[in-house]
Amino acid sequence: MTNISSNTGRIPKPRTKTFTGCWTCRDRRVKCDDEHPHCRRCRRSGWVCKGYGLRLGWDQTPGGRSHRRQLWPLAPYGDQALSSAAVSALLTELDGCSGDGCAQQRGPFSVFSVLSSSDLNHVASVDRSIPDIVLSQESEETHQSSSDVNTIVSSIGDKESDLASPEPLSDALSTTTATSTSDPSEDLQAGSPEPACQVDHHRITSIDHVADHQKPGNQLLSDYNIRRSNPYTVETDTLLWNYINPIVLPRPETELVHHWVVFLSGNMLLIDTPDNPCRTVFMPLALKGLDASPNESNIHLSIFHAICASSAFSLFHLRQNPRYHSIAMHHDQLALRHLRTNLQRARCLDEPTLAAVLTCITAEAMSGRRSRWRTHVAGCLGLLENQAHGDWIRNPIASRLLQSYLSLSSLCSLRLSGRLMALLDGPSDLRHYLERSHGVTTQLVQFLAQITALAESQTQLSTEELDRFELQLYLNFPCLSNPDAPGSMIVQHALNSFYYATIVYFRRNLRCAPLWDVQDLIEKAIIEIEAVDSLTRDKGGCPYNWASFVVAADCERPDLQDRMLAFFDRKSRHGIQNINVLCEIVQALWNRRAAAGPHVDIQWQEIAREADFDIMLV
Missing domain, CATH: 1.25.40 (Serine Threonine Protein Phosphatase 5, Tetratricopeptide repeat)
Structure with a gap:
C-alpha cells in the first residue's frame, strides 16, 4: 500500500536497503559509495573507514541459536539479477512473517523462527550432552553404600552355592563438599561409610549404565558401545577412523586406561616384555566388554572396571588427590557387581572369569586394604577344582x-x-x-x-x-x-x-x-x-x-x-x-x-x- 503525502501529494520514494558498503557507513546508517579499499565519503568526512571485511557475531546464550539472518550461499542465485524493488519486496515479506515455529526463506534471504524459552532450553540441553565440548563446572561427591561388600564377593567361593541377587549399591552423588580425606591404608570394613571425595559429576556418572543392567531405560549418550563421530572431523579423516575402529571413553577412564598400559603394566612384573599379559591379555578382554549392550552385564565389564579401579587407587597413592579415591571406589563397586552377577549364571570357569578374579585381586593390592583380598584369592580355588580337567587350561593365555x-x-x-x-x-x-x-x-x-x-x-x-x-x-x-x-x-x-x-x-x-x-x-x-x-x-x-x-x-x-x-x-x-x-x-x-x-x-x-x-x- 502506498502512502500519499497530504502536503505535496507526491508519492514518497521507496526505502531501499543495501547489503554493501563499509562498516563505518553502515554504523552511521548513511549511503556508501563502495570505493575500495576505503570509501571516499569517510575520507571526505574525516571518519576512519572500517573496510568491507566479514564480521562474526557470537551468541551470548550458551547452547542457543543465533537470531541473526542466516547467510546463504549465493551460488544458486548468482545468475539472477534482482532489482532494488524486488529485494525490498522480499525483505518486507520476510519481516512480516510470524514466529510459527518454521523457518522462512525467500530467494537468497531467510529468517529463523522465534524460539520459546522451552525450545531454547531443549537446544541447550542437547548441545551440552556432547562430551568434552561443554563441561559442567559443578563437582559432586560419591557416597558409597553401607552394604556389605564382603557379602557380594563371597559368592566367588562356591559355584554350587545358592547365590542371592547382589545387594543394591548406591551410586547416588552428593553435593556436599568433602571436609577430610581418609587414610588410604585404612581398612574398608563392611558397613563403614566410604570417604566422600570431590569428583566431577559428568566424569563419574558416564559409566553408570554398565552397572545398572536391570534398568532398561538407563541409556546415556556416552554409552561405550556407541561409535560417536566427531562433528569437527573432516572428510579426509573418515578412512582413518574406519581403519582404527576407535573406542570412545569418558575422559577419566581414558586416563585410567593410559595409566594401566603405560605405567602399571610395566611395574607389576619383574621384566616388562612385549607379551606382557597386562597389555596383551587383560586389556583386550576388558575393552571387549564395551562392545556389549548397555543393558546387559558381562564378565568383561568386571575386568574393565577392576582395571580402572587399580589405576585410580595407584594414582591416588602417587598424587594424593582424593578425587582418584572416589573414582577408584566407584569402579571397584561396579567390578564386584559384574563379577557376582556373571558368576551366578556361569556354567564353567573360563579365561575371562579367571582374568576378572585376577584384576579384582590387583585392585586389592593397589588399595592396600586388609582381609578382603582373601575372599578373591581363596574363592576361585573352589571353582578351579571343578574345572581343572578342562581343555581350556592348556591354552597359552589360560596357562x-x-x-x-x-x-x-x-x-x-x-x-x-x-x-x-x-x-x-x-x-x-x-x-x-x-x-x-x-x-x-x-x-x-x-x-x-x-x-x-x-x-x-x-x-x-x-x-x-x-x-x-x-x-x-x-x-x-x-x-x-x-x-x-x-x-x-x-x-x-x-x-x-x-x-x-x-x-x-x-x-x-x-x-x-x-x-x-x-x-x-x-x-x-x-x-x-x-x-x-x-x-x-x-x-x-x-x-x-x-x-x-x-x-x-x-x-x-x-x-x-x-x-x-x-x-x-x-x-x-x-x-x-x-x-x-x-x-x-x-x-x-x-x-x-x-x-x-x-x-x-x-x-x-x-x-x-x-x-x-x-x-x-x-
Whole structure:
C-alpha cells in the first residue's frame, strides 16, 4: 500500500536497503559509495573507514541459536539479477512473517523462527550432552553404600552355592563438599561409610549404565558401545577412523586406561616384555566388554572396571588427590557387581572369569586394604577344582593366568591340592613363565607349599626328615631357563633373593631356628635384592613381594633393617599401596620384638594373622 503525502501529494520514494558498503557507513546508517579499499565519503568526512571485511557475531546464550539472518550461499542465485524493488519486496515479506515455529526463506534471504524459552532450553540441553565440548563446572561427591561388600564377593567361593541377587549399591552423588580425606591404608570394613571425595559429576556418572543392567531405560549418550563421530572431523579423516575402529571413553577412564598400559603394566612384573599379559591379555578382554549392550552385564565389564579401579587407587597413592579415591571406589563397586552377577549364571570357569578374579585381586593390592583380598584369592580355588580337567587350561593365555593365580595363592599360604599344583608346570613352552614375570620358579613355589602345609599341620618331623628336605632345597638352586635372554642377570638376582628367603622360611618354621642363626642368609638375600635395583637403576618392575617381606620381617641387625627400609622407600614409586602396608607390618613386628626383649621370639605369622595386618604378601 502506498502512502500519499497530504502536503505535496507526491508519492514518497521507496526505502531501499543495501547489503554493501563499509562498516563505518553502515554504523552511521548513511549511503556508501563502495570505493575500495576505503570509501571516499569517510575520507571526505574525516571518519576512519572500517573496510568491507566479514564480521562474526557470537551468541551470548550458551547452547542457543543465533537470531541473526542466516547467510546463504549465493551460488544458486548468482545468475539472477534482482532489482532494488524486488529485494525490498522480499525483505518486507520476510519481516512480516510470524514466529510459527518454521523457518522462512525467500530467494537468497531467510529468517529463523522465534524460539520459546522451552525450545531454547531443549537446544541447550542437547548441545551440552556432547562430551568434552561443554563441561559442567559443578563437582559432586560419591557416597558409597553401607552394604556389605564382603557379602557380594563371597559368592566367588562356591559355584554350587545358592547365590542371592547382589545387594543394591548406591551410586547416588552428593553435593556436599568433602571436609577430610581418609587414610588410604585404612581398612574398608563392611558397613563403614566410604570417604566422600570431590569428583566431577559428568566424569563419574558416564559409566553408570554398565552397572545398572536391570534398568532398561538407563541409556546415556556416552554409552561405550556407541561409535560417536566427531562433528569437527573432516572428510579426509573418515578412512582413518574406519581403519582404527576407535573406542570412545569418558575422559577419566581414558586416563585410567593410559595409566594401566603405560605405567602399571610395566611395574607389576619383574621384566616388562612385549607379551606382557597386562597389555596383551587383560586389556583386550576388558575393552571387549564395551562392545556389549548397555543393558546387559558381562564378565568383561568386571575386568574393565577392576582395571580402572587399580589405576585410580595407584594414582591416588602417587598424587594424593582424593578425587582418584572416589573414582577408584566407584569402579571397584561396579567390578564386584559384574563379577557376582556373571558368576551366578556361569556354567564353567573360563579365561575371562579367571582374568576378572585376577584384576579384582590387583585392585586389592593397589588399595592396600586388609582381609578382603582373601575372599578373591581363596574363592576361585573352589571353582578351579571343578574345572581343572578342562581343555581350556592348556591354552597359552589360560596357562599364564593359572600360573600367576596358583603361585599367588601358594604364597598367600593357601593350601593347593595335588591336581592344582600340577597345573603350575603348564605347557612345555610356558613352563618357565614365572621366572621373567614374577621372579620365582615353579620348584620354589612347590617347596613353599610343602613347608606351609607341614607347618600348619604341626607334624613332628624327625631330624633325618628335615635334613633330607633341606638337602632338596640345596639341590634345587634356581638356574635360568634362558640365560641369553635380555635382562637375564636381573632375573637371576631376583631368583637368588627368593631362594634365600625360602631357606629362611624353612629354617624359621620347621627348624625353629632363632633370628641370629639366619642373619647371614638375610644379608645374602638383601644383597641380591639390592642388585636387582642396581641393574635396573631403580626403574625396573616389581616381582612378588613375598621374598622381600620374609627377609625384612626376620631382620635383627639394625644395619640390615635400615637397608630394607630404604628398599621399601624405593619401591613406593610403583604406586602399589600393598608394598607400603607390608613395610608398616614389618616395622610393627620389629617394635614388638624390641619391646618383648631378646629372649622372646615373635614370628611374623603371628602379627600377619591379626585383622589389622591381614595383608596379601604378593
